[in-house]
Amino acid sequence: MRIIMLGCGGFIGSHLLDRLLDEGGFEIHGWDPSDRKIARHLTNPNFHLHRNTTNSPGELAEIESEIAQADVVFNLAAICNPAEYNTRPLDTIYANLFDIYPIVELCAKYKKWLVSFSTSEVYGRTLSSYLPGDNYSNPDFYELREDETPLIMGPISNQRWTYACAKQMTERLIYAHNQENGMPFTIIRPLNFFGPKMDYIPGRDGSSDGVPRVLACFMTALLDNKPMQLVDGGLAQRTIVSIHDAVDAMRLMLKFPDKAQNQIFNIGNRNNEVNIAELAELMRLTYAKITGDLSYKNHPIVNTTSKQFYGEGYEDCDRRMPDLSKAETLLGWTPTKPLAEVLLETMSYYHQQYASPVQEKVSA
Helix, strand or coil, rough: EEEEEEEEHHHHHHHHHHHHHHHHEEEEEECCCCHHHHHHHHCCCCEEEEEECCCCHHHHHHHHHHHHHCCCCEECCCCCCHHHHCCCCCHHHHHHHHHHHHHHHHHHHHCCCEEEEEHHHHEEHHHHHHHCCCCCHHHCCCCCCCCCCCEECCCCCCHCCCCCCCCCHHHHHHHHHHHHHCCCCCCCCCCCCECCCCCCCCCCCCCCCCCHHHHHHHHHHHCCCCEEEEEEEHCCCCCCCHHHHHHHHHHHHHCCCCEEECCEEECCCHHHEEEEEHHHHHHHHHHHHHHHCHHHHHHHEECCCCCHHHCCCCCCCCCECCCCCCHHHHHHCCCCHHHHHHHHHHHHHHHHHCCCCHHHHHHH
């Protein structure tokens, strides 16, 4: 099978490459300016890396040539960091809509199967969050169903929704091409994939400063012995799924294209739901276990506001509880890894990669 993978050097792309190239039977042409997470595959004759972004000058002609010969195109290219949605709104919109637009058009032109990674953020806020009283007792008001749940986002002034809106528009463009031009597609809505190589730690390995996503923020605080910052009380609820479970779902899509095509799939784990305050608590307990330093059980956690942490125009999703019946019924996929296992693997990776000699000595 000949695969095009845009964003192959990122978190999800690197794990998908690991699975497919280790398994064999795939020829993969990938685009990504960074090879740090996929260095071990650079000598594999079945992998061809283009160290460019999809919007680099002159790159589209080469991408078109490859798409014309491909069996499937994976779109993983994106800006997907909440700290940037309201601080770099134009970059966010362009990267997640306008830079992807020509790729969608090429897949439509050649009628190639496009597997596009969207986001669970397209759901926005739940109906429960807008209704008076405790409406989380009724799953009809908060459960996220791919083909039924309305997509509700905040006002334009809350630019945190630029990412979700750009992704939603891309979804609508893809769906329209299927309906009018017969382009086969699969849209994946990830719900908090966690695992090794997930995110950057500011200032390490040449990574930029700035604010990464929540796990990396908490991990940075633990590594640097600084307080973990809890935004707006940490009440937002998330379901966390192992990257390995997620890749299992992608592999099943390739195995059963007749079941996967022209569908939207939630990929998450209903059993791994926590709010962000609980995640902080679990992470400091897990890090105490990893290091052998019991003082991490009481690592400081401080409160901050979203305005202080993210800046003006930030608003959060309240709860992300996915209905997974489509993935279970059509693909035969069920996530298996519990949250404790996911955190232990992910945080152990960060500790091994980035812990200081002092921390290593403590854990010895």
